[in-house]
Amino acid sequence: MISAAPAQQMQGEALAARIEVLAQFSSEPDALTRLTLTPAHRDAADLVVGWMAQAGMDVHIDALATVVGRYEGTDPAGKTLLIGSHIDTVRNAGKYDGNFGVIAAIAAVDRLNRESTKLPFAIEILAYGDEEGVRYPSTLTGSRAVAGTFEQAALDDKDADGVSRREALARFGIDPAYAATQARDPARVLAYVEVHIEQGPVLEAQGFPVGIVTAINGATRGAITVTGRSGHAGTQPMSMRSDALTAAAEMILAIERIGRSTRGLVATVGRIETPRGAVNIVPGAVAMSLDVRSPSDDERREAVERIETEIAAIAARRGVSAKFACSHDMPAAPCDASLMDALEQSFLHLGFTPYRLASGAGHDAMSFRGRIPIAMIFARCKAGVSHNPAEYASPGDMEAATAVLYDFIRMLSRER
Numbered sequence: 421m422i423s424a425a426p427a428q429q430m431q432g433e434a435l436a437a438r439i440e441v442l443a444q445f446s447s448e449p450d451a452l453t454r455l456t457l458t459p460a461h462r463d464a465a466d467l468v469v470g471w472m473a474q475a476g477m478d479v480h481i482d483a484l485a486t487v488v489g490r491y492e493g494t495d496p497a498g499k500t501l502l503i504g505s506h507i508d509t510v511r512n513a514g515k516y517d518g519n520f521g522v523i524a525a526i527a528a529v530d531r532l533n534r535e536s537t538k539l540p541f542a543i544e545i546l547a548y549g550d551e552e553g554v555r556y557p558s559t560l561t562g563s564r565a566v567a568g569t570f571e572q573a574a575l576d577d578k579d580a581d582g583v584s585r586r587e588a589l590a591r592f593g594i595d596p597a598y599a600a601t602q603a604r605d606p607a608r609v610l611a612y613v614e615v616h617i618e619q620g621p622v623l624e625a626q627g628f629p630v631g632i633v634t635a636i637n638g639a640t641r642g643a644i645t646v647t648g649r650s651g652h653a654g655t656q657p658m659s660m661r662s663d664a665l666t667a668a669a670e671m672i673l674a675i676e677r678i679g680r681s682t683r684g685l686v687a688t689v690g691r692i693e694t695p696r697g698a699v700n701i702v703p704g705a706v707a708m709s710l711d712v713r714s715p716s717d718d719e720r721r722e723a724v725e726r727i728e729t730e731i732a733a734i735a736a737r738r739g740v741s742a743k744f745a746c747s748h749d750m751p752a753a754p755c756d757a758s759l760m761d762a763l764e765q766s767f768l769h770l771g772f773t774p775y776r777l778a779s780g781a782g783h784d785a786m787s788f789r790g791r792i793p794i795a796m797i798f799a800r801c802k803a804g805v806s807h808n809p810a811e812y813a814s815p816g817d818m819e820a821a822t823a824v825l826y827d828f829i830r831m832l833s834r835e836r
Contacts, residue, residue, distance in 0.1 A: 514811020
């Protein structure tokens, strides 16, 4: 049980109400789709700006479209605690992924503000707009910029309509020329903390409303292109075809087999396209995505090498060509041991079992690996469903995670 009554915005019903309001901003009328740097993203960012201001923060939108709210501390020379998550979504998304973490962080600072409490350190809440990596091939650009690892080449990435990230940022209303100037000095940062729904079934299976994340799996993403020879579906004999799509199908099954071969490893083809395909044409080209994740960087990289070897062998056997182009390679990110211990104290203080688990999903916290200490709090989600309209976290579980965050912030302040 939570030991103290939360302030207004920390109540589960208030958190749930804000989830519903934020979910209204979508580019599709019957589904939640809010891709980075779209009008729907802009509208959501403006709403978050207002919520941060109401909670007593100074707010601006940085050069990568991250909404930044700063709550000053008592010591002008003190460090800053970063708390972040994202407000972009996948297509046909759930309401809670990323968005809940932003709302929880605002609620915790709102309580500090209502109590007229200032801490020895400042707090910055970061609402990123590019975590999902759906619109552009590179991702985590907002958190990478804050971490100091942003690559300028990402500005020239283009979406499916040929719009570059640079153009989209300008349309969003910000100047991309300052994209590389957003880095925080690690010596001036206390830690980075992220609250998130689990996106998996472990907490529910164990019966816990909240958990402490131990590490975030490493991830490799990219595109596989298969090139064959298109032709008339009625006149090309089966034995004489260079069918890119059937070759791709065999490659997908090989990728699945490799993903199943090692405990903790997952490998996914989530998107496949046949450019200029038609019902009466033998497919001459295929483009498909690849996503490989593991808590072990060695196992992940070995799996990617095996996949590349397999697709080359399948391509040769089927008379097509194939290649893999990596667009995202993020090593596993272990959470800081002392921060996990501090979170455990908050769990115990509030009456929760301090259950620890790894994250199979990637998060913005990964961007800070090796630069500043990171910590994550998971909230239970129904059946572990995520990236799906059925995604759900109860008001009670969201309140529990937000209460842990607030208590954790206060515990850090007592240690300073």
